[in-house]
Amino acid sequence: MTHPFDLSVVDRWSDERTFDVTPDAVHAYADAVGGPSPVFAVVPAMDLVFAVAETAAPADLRTRVVHGQQDLVLHKPLPVGEKVTVRAAVVGLHGKRSGTTATILVRTRDAVGDPLNEQYVTEFYRGVPTDLSVGVAAPRLPSEPPAGPPSAEAAHHLQHDLPSRYADASGDHNPIHLDDEVARAAGLPGVIVHGLASLAIAARTVLAAAGAEEARLARLSCRFTRPIAPGDTLTTRVWADGAGYRFDGLDGSGATVLGAGVAELRA
Template sequence: MNDWRGRTLGTRTATYDEARAILYALAAGAPATALDLVFERDLRVLPTFALTLAQWAPDELGPAGAFDVSTAVHGSQRLRVRKPLPPSGTIAMEARVGEVWDKGRAAVFEVVVESEYFDATWSIFAPGSGGFGGERGPSSRRRPSADPARTLTLRTSPNQAALYRLLGDRHHMHIDPEAAKAAGMPRPFMHGLCTLAALTLPIAEAHEAHPADLAELDGRFAAPVFPGDELTIETWDDSGAILFEATTGDRTVISGGRAVFG
């Protein structure tokens, strides 16, 4: 597995227009009243839209033979914004495998995508690929011991996964009940990146920030979210950053969350 560390995954350009950026904002949960997110006149692009443009990179790794795509899961996500995305344009990206961590019975592959607008890292948890004698890697960020500073509520839309898959991730398990059951889920579930992006909207509002001013974002995907679920978001202030966790019922769905707004 150490042979994968540093391996290039190539380069890619992605072209998008204002309609695609607006569709993304709506899929992430932006209301029609958020005119600078959903109306082309003064459009600002949500920074997490970049993750849909860069999805090709982690999708390259499995077919290249790094791990079994039928069992690998998206473990966590990191985004660092370099400068705002334009309302429309063409973005050049290059991708590589960063670290490969040995978790014993599994490996974690970090896929790094870099561009002039953002840096993003996908952590892919691959069961059966560990035990190769590599370093275990850093531990996940723990829940803060203090009481949360704020508790927020987010109601996801029953149509949210159906909308989000139009941005490029069309895995059938997010729309087809039979495909979801084959994946071990009772019904179609939301994309982890959709859930993570959706959380940034109420977090920004509660902290008197604009969601398009997101500068840094981290989150670990702990459990699936189903369209229509109501999420409880707890936040903590941490030296200019916002730490957060999201739950639905008794399940933590996003852990180790961290956001910074510029």
């Protein structure tokens, strides 16, 4: 099967970029999502992720991309007031009948080179089927839902200006989050909330349910299963699961928008 993807970019690491973790950047992100969130860890690499992802496919295919999954492996919180470095690479391209996934791996380090986090960003090219199986995919998430009733849940109203505030705070200005016309052209009902904004809000609920500080969070992962619109309500449900937690997120109709959520804590 022919395909439009450039396989030569797989495992081609970007040059190192530097990001200044200023108090203003931290506060802006917290203000956008309603409080401090470990998902701020994605911000230093936001522009780099887009730049690296765009090397894998022609520009016209980028209109078909949705954020499929995020997997954060966290060693330490970002050091406020210091500089960090980021590198990224497309590490896998995998196809199926409904489309093709591109997996981008990001590594963030502090000023002396110690690891702060790794991120697996999974993009899904809707309606671009291939038989590709190149490189590695993101770590697997649970296929079965949690058992029994949740141990905690919390509902958060998503304000109508959340997409614009999150775009400014995160650096993610994808127009499907900002322009109704562009969003509809991409097959969406209109502007949608960033998946990472929903995850940032959900993560705060998970940590509250666990009674844990951000520094104890070792992994935070979920699948973005359905868009949620600004003005809707995100309800995060949390289940204790051994030494960690499972979670999901529902929109106002009860449909799952964050699925297969996993939060692992260090002792």
